[in-house]
Amino acid sequence: MALNTWTATCAVFFTWYTFVVFISLLGVWGIYQRTKRVESLGKASEIEGDPIPVTILRPLKGIDPLLYDCLRSSFVQSYPFELIFCLASADDPAYQVVQQLLAEFPNTDAKVLVGDESYGPNPKVNNLTKGFKAAKHDLLWVLDSNVWVSPNTLGRAVRHFADPKVGLVHHVPIAVALGHGSGSRLEEMYLLTSHSKFYTGINELGIAPCVTGKSNLYRRSDLDRATSSLFGEGMQKFALYISEDHLIAEALWSTGLRTRLANEQAIQPIADATAQAYIDRRVRWIRVRKHMVVAATLVEPTTEVLLSGLIGAWTAGNLWFGGFSWLWLVIHVILWCSIDYLNFHNFTCFANISGQNRPFFTRQYFSPDHSMCGKPRKLTDWLPTWVGRELLALPIWIKSMCGSRIEWRNRPFKIRRDLVAEEITN
Structure with a gap:
């Protein structure tokens, strides 16, 4: 016995x-399929039917590494868009970078919104809420300020919404270390190995929402409906939480919509950092997740x-x-x-x-x-x-x-x- x-x-x-x-190998295979070549289909003119208009929302706070390059990548997307930058204060140094880009691209439908509303302790959500309400279009692309994306990223991502079951499209977040600092090299290694393969593998299975908030597309109306909110108020419901990205995905998932991992990556250039900074960052996010996805955190x-x-x-x-x-x-x-x-x-x-x-x-x-x-x-x-x-x-x-x-x-x-x-x- x-x-x-x-x-x-x-x-x-x-x-x-x-x-x-199995999940690890599935993720590696999924990454290889997504990264091995440039897709032949990507420009707006190649998408069947009229392009779905999109509003890009970029929340800003402070100067991130290569901020100009990261923000500029929004202006050169080969797909119709409105672009809104959200800041809490015009005194934020990022404001001057935005003004430089607005002058460089005067014919782009872009603007900056400044306001320090507070709906909870999450400053990113507080910052985004004004853009969420002011956006011309229902389909939103929430893109972190420290992320660079290739020019066809938006056009390719929008295609996934042709499937009525898709409620959120996201991209694998990766980092590129700009220097030899131990912390930046560790962060780069983590995102390009362990995190990316399991993130991709879980999304390939599609059994649960697994989403980080670096680059997310979803409809404002879907989020309002998922949170039983009035027009444009769906975002502010998440200001009480640090992990708004996962909770937004869960809210949409609960309505029967599903998430879809696109082929492009959200690329974050990272400056030199210490190993302690890397450790502190990992501790922070595991502590955020341990009450949110208990089983996954326990077996990590x-x-x-x-x-x-x-x-x-x-x-x-x-x-x-x-x-x-x-x-x-x-x-x-x-x-x-x-x-x-x-x-x-x-x-x-x-x-x-x-x-x-x-x-x-x-x-x-x-x-x-x-x-x-x-x-x-x-x-x-x-x-x-x-x-x-x-x-x-x-x-x-x-x-x-x-x-x-x-x-x-x-x-x-x-x-x-x-x-x-x-x-x-x-």
Whole structure:
């Protein structure tokens, strides 16, 4: 009886291990399919029927790395749009960057809205609400200020709304480290390996909403309906929460609409940062998520190379090899690392970005050491950052689970069990 229980336990854990590996490989395959080439169909003139008008909303606060390039990417979209920049104050240094772009593109339907409304502790939602109400068009593209997108991104994303079941279209967020800072390299590694493959894999399955808010398209009317709001008031309902992106996706999902992952990426250039800054950022978002997606947060360590490898070596070894299999663990780590290396360079090849007038950080295999651009990073340069990120994953998770306080935009918050962000004022 005890032997049967032990075998059944091993079988359950091995099934989970197999599922984790499957999602990982599904994500890597999905990324390869999205990044291997430029789509032939993308311009507005190539989309069947009349183009669906879109309002682009870009919330701004402060100066992000290469802000001019990121904001400029909105002006050169090859699809009809209205563009609204949202700021809390005209004294914000980003205001001058916007004015420079408005002067550079005088014939673009673009404007800036300034106002410091407050509906809750989330400054991004407070900032967006005025644009949400003022937008001419029902279909909105909420695009973070620190993100660059290729010129055909909007045209290709809008095509997904031809399916009446689609309520939200989003893009994989990736980062490009502009310098050699350990924190920026760790963030880049995390987004181009672990995060991207599981993010894509879960979206390929389509069993639950898995959305980050870097680049999201949805209809204002759908969000108003999902939140039982009056015209244009759907956004402000999320000002109480830090994780408005996931909650918006859940609200739309609850009405029967589904999310769709587009082929392009939301590319964020990141300046030098310390390893501590990377750790603090990861702790912050795990603490935000742990009351929101409890099960996914609890099993997150089992999706990293070491713990998943130990589970595989223990269960497979006991089921078939008479004990823990070190050979299984070694092969697992080597294959996992190799796949991450390939996945990293599927992104940094930027094969799905066309055009000559593209910023330097989207050149093929961009590296902070510009002499290395044009060819994949050497394994000896890439591997230490990969190992460091994997070794940090479990300690970061443990620290995250042991508290509820976060620092966001230099303001302290406590995340309550009902997901509301409560600012700490004392």
